[in-house]
Amino acid sequence: MARYLDIHPVDPQPRLIDQAVRILHEGGLIAYPTDSCYALGCTLDAHQGLVRIRRIRQVGADHDFTLVCADFKQLSQFVLVSNPVFRLVKNTTPGPYTFILRATKEVPRRMAHPRKKTVGVRIPEHRVTHALVEALGEPIVSSTLLLPGQETPPSQGWEVQDVLDHQLEAIIDSGEVGTEPTSVIDLTGDVAEIRREGSGDLSMLL
Numbered sequence: 001m002a003r004y005l006d007i008h009p010v011d012p013q014p015r016l017i018d019q020a021v022r023i024l025h026e027g028g029l030i031a032y033p034t035d036s037c038y039a040l041g042c043t044l045d046a047h048q049g050l051v052r053i054r055r056i057r058q059v060g061a062d063h064d065f066t067l068v069c070a071d072f073k074q075l076s077q078f079v080l081v082s083n084p085v086f087r088l089v090k091n092t093t094p095g096p097y098t099f100i101l102r103a104t105k106e107v108p109r110r111m112a113h114p115r116k117k118t119v120g121v122r123i124p125e126h127r128v129t130h131a132l133v134e135a136l137g138e139p140i141v142s143s144t145l146l147l148p149g150q151e152t153p154p155s156q157g158w159e160v161q162d163v164l165d166h167q168l169e170a171i172i173d174s175g176e177v178g179t180e181p182t183s184v185i186d187l188t189g190d191v192a193e194i195r196r197e198g199s200g201d202l203s204m205l206l
Contacts, residue, residue, distance in 0.1 A: 004157065004171050007020075024132075024140070032128070032140075033157075036096040036182045039140075044108060044141055050141070057147070059143075066142045072123065093122070096182045103117055144181045147163065156176050156177075183200045183202055
């Protein structure tokens, strides 16, 4: 049974954030809110975390995982960032955007795309998410909590608990969140390619 952590969305309680981070450091898998919707998350060295996320989401080895980062400095440790990419990402973060970029050697091979060697990165605008990543000291390896056969992710903690209570170590409830995943933008080519149109204004990319 997952531990249920009720964390304030504006003023996250440090004690509860520390509990969530401890669970992550112990290899646990959590469901947590972001500025777009709920996500599944684990640490970079949680070998079984990726396996469990793929099993829950029923996605294959070519699924693009996302590194949820605290800031641009952290983000730039894990992906290759050119000057044009730097300007675009800086102008749109924090926010509900996921950028696909070439992974650096800091990204474990098991989580990068097997052929393209890419990974998703993003910097959310959500106080609980930011508090988690800050306390963790590294990005959270994440995937949108979109379950097989469902058109939208759950928007509240109790909904997550109803379906995944015995498959997670913790569920963070910070009130209702959105049900529209991030917009996904591939920046590995000469021009930005919108892979998924979701949350966020995309006019600055066109």
